[in-house]
Amino acid sequence: MGSSDVREGEEVTAVARMTRQRAALLDAIDDQEEFRSAQEIHRELQQRGEKVGLATVYRGLQRLAGTGDVDTVKTGEGENLYRRCATREHHHHLVCRVCGRAEEIDGPTVEEWARTTGEAYGFADITHEVELFGTCAACRGSASVSVRQGSSPDS
Amino acid sequence: MGSSDVREGEEVTAVARMTRQRAALLDAIDDQEEFRSAQEIHRELQQRGEKVGLATVYRGLQRLAGTGDVDTVKTGEGENLYRRCATREHHHHLVCRVCGRAEEIDGPTVEEWARTTGEAYGFADITHEVELFGTCAACRGSASVSVRQGSSPDS
DNA sequence: ACCCTTAATGAGAATGGTTCTGATTACTGA
């Protein structure tokens, strides 16, 4: 224990230090409009000449996700994608399988459906996972190069 | 090439051979009511004295998933869970975070919402991923032991 | 029952995203 006089059991709001790496990460994320993986962001930082460890990128992103500063979606392949929030409100996404472009979706309909359906079965603490995938208008017609989400049937 | 007289380019319906391993897997899955992971099923098979390789279990399960004979859900931790279908129709699940019990949900509401929402944004080939998680009535009150899905906020 | 083609199996290696480790660095308030 140090010279701190914080009493036992008392919550201490962690002080986030602004490091060069964190600043670089925030910049990169701000400059990025669409969903990107931790690895992609790490690569981007390297290309910018910023030396940031991969673990640091992962840590930074999950912190941002925790504070709600970035949204996350999981690809079918188990990779996590991140992008900065347009809103802090609860919402879902419509992601383009080809280019990663994503629309923020606010669905009162599903919210209501999820809640009532869960309750109808006697379940409590109901949470829901909802993501829409598709091909955006811009990507339609152009030969698709790399697809993020397999064209698997709905689940 | 062999003595087969199948013409080039002609589709051949793959013949699924009923092996001891496959039979054991089907048995295990039939005896299992709730969602289980490939590893859990493999362990179950071992306990039954059946020698089945892990890779075989994985292959078997993904085949069954492909033919629609089993449903799958992904846990937040990137693990796939399987269970036999009650229906072959498209549907979703309400899964208990504690015991894995799952209710089959048929949601015309979300189906409609997903389609119209996607189209409204000019997206095509829309698919959706919808899963509900909660705590079932039976598990409520009893000290939870191992939780499958982190109590993360909705996504 | 025997053959033959080839689907299926399985031990172990490989994959790949993510997390952990432990020593080192560098914010920041005082």
Add this chain to the structure above:
DNA sequence: TCAGTAATCAGAACCATTCTCATTAAGGGT
């Protein structure tokens, strides 16, 4: 300036899943 400790990072570890490929064994044809 300095102590305290948050943060970093290279690399190892994790872990579910997939791949390799030599070996086994369905099962239709005979």
